[in-house]
Amino acid sequence: MSEIEKSFSTEKYVVTHPVAIEQDGWRLDQFVMKCMPTLSRQYLKKKIDKGEVEISGRKSPHKPSVKVHYGERVTITTHNDGMIEDEYWHGKPVPRDQKPGIVFEDEELLVINKPPFMITHPAGKNLFYCATVFFETIYKKTIHSIHRIDRETSGLLLLGKNPKVSQRVALLFEEDKVRKCYFFIAHRRPGAKTFPFTARERMDREENKIPRGMMSVWPEDSEFGKESETHFELILDKGDYVLAMAFPLTGRQHQIRVHAAYNGYPLLGEKLYNGDPGVFMRFKDHLATPEDHDLLQIPRHALHATALKLTYPKDKMNYFIAPLPEDLAIWLEEKLDLKRSQVEEIIKAKVQEFLA
The missing domain is CATH 3.10.290.10 (RNA-binding S4 domain)
Structure with missing residues (x-):
């Protein structure tokens, strides 16, 4: 057959x-x-x-x-009528950045600044707003996904122009030879851990969990779940909000979001790990309430893959850094009166310190 x-x-x-x-x-x-x-x-x-x-x-x-x-x-x-992939906010489709920014490119590798809601490659109902499809249309050849970041997460994504480099770089991820840095904005809940801290709560999926795909979390000394580790550093503390950096040392799905929420810092725009997973289902079914919108404040979780360090090309150690996305930069200026350049300067210093 x-x-x-x-x-x-x-x-x-x-x-x-x-x-x-x-x-x-x-x-x-x-x-x-x-x-x-x-x-x-x-x-x-x-x-x-x-x-x-x-x-x-x-x-x-x-x-x-x-x-x-x-x-x-x-x-x-x-x-491609847009309808099956649209995200809605207050009943209207969320505007999209149609063109990913290119951070680095040579004959073998593409490093892009992925916009929020763009998926890595076609899957499920997301068939067109995809990084691989975008660049395959330009280059008229197959573009290979090397790793993934969540659909709502913006930031650095590596794509291969041929199978050889894709396999070589993907192996670096599998062997934990890639160092990753993420920027995020979060609410601070009462009793939240004090920065800096390292989260080691275990996590895994449970069968029949509602919503499907949501990760469960257990204490570090539990026999359940899989080992996970994320280090957190503070950038700025602004009232009930924090701007922080996450440095994942393992690669579990939703790891940063789960560890941050479990330790008192649910992300701004977080639909799953905000204490009420029903928020996710209501947005999914286009039944979100005004209270749901007020809780989230923005249409997606405020997480940005800001830096990567890896050996490329060949034996050369390199690191890539992505500027802040427009939606988070606008929120920071309107809500916290913080300029993009101010925040990016602090992020760059933290990245250089961590990746040194």
Whole structure:
């Protein structure tokens, strides 16, 4: 049986799925839901009705109830209308930076300053606002993702222009030979730890956890979870807010956000780890309340991958630093009366101290 075939551009995503023997006799809408589980049944039924789902050898459009059979191939086309990827804030789509900034580039490697909400490569319902797709459209060739940062997190992301360099640099991440620095803005809760501190709480995913994907956390001496370690340094203390740096020494998913929240510093804009994970579900379902917006203040968590140090190229030690993103810079000036240049100067000094 042939493998799944995919083609991407900034305009459309086309994927063809072969019907497996165990899927023989499935309804078309059931089969498409299995192929694209992150999209709603209603959205996928509309695609079938519009003729954007085709069964090989048959004339489309099809009815959602039509049966598919073993050996057939189903092609699903998704056009870039923006609707399935939009993030909403007070009922309106969040404006996006369409062009990632380039921090460093040579014939093999791209180091970009990823905008918030841009995903590393196509996944789930995020098919177009992707770093790899953006640069593949420019260079007309495959761009390889080397590591990932959360979709809402902005900042440094490394992309490879060929498989060889991608594997070589990815191995540095796997062997913990890359040092990482993050900037964040957080609320300070009563009883929060005093800076500087190192968090070593263990974390992992639990089955059937709601919301799905949320990490659970246990004390450092627990038998549950996986070892995790993040060092935190203060930049500025402004009333109920802190500006700080996080230096992760392990690479667990959501690690900085979990460690910061557990120790009394939930991030500004944090939907998952603010004490009420229902906030995340309400934003996901477009049911966020005015109180939810007031709690978050900004549409995404205030975390920025600001610096990386690694051996590249070959035996040369190098470090890259990304300027603050526009959304965080605006919030800092409007809410705390802090200039971008002032904050970036302090960040740079902390980065140089840590990476020395």
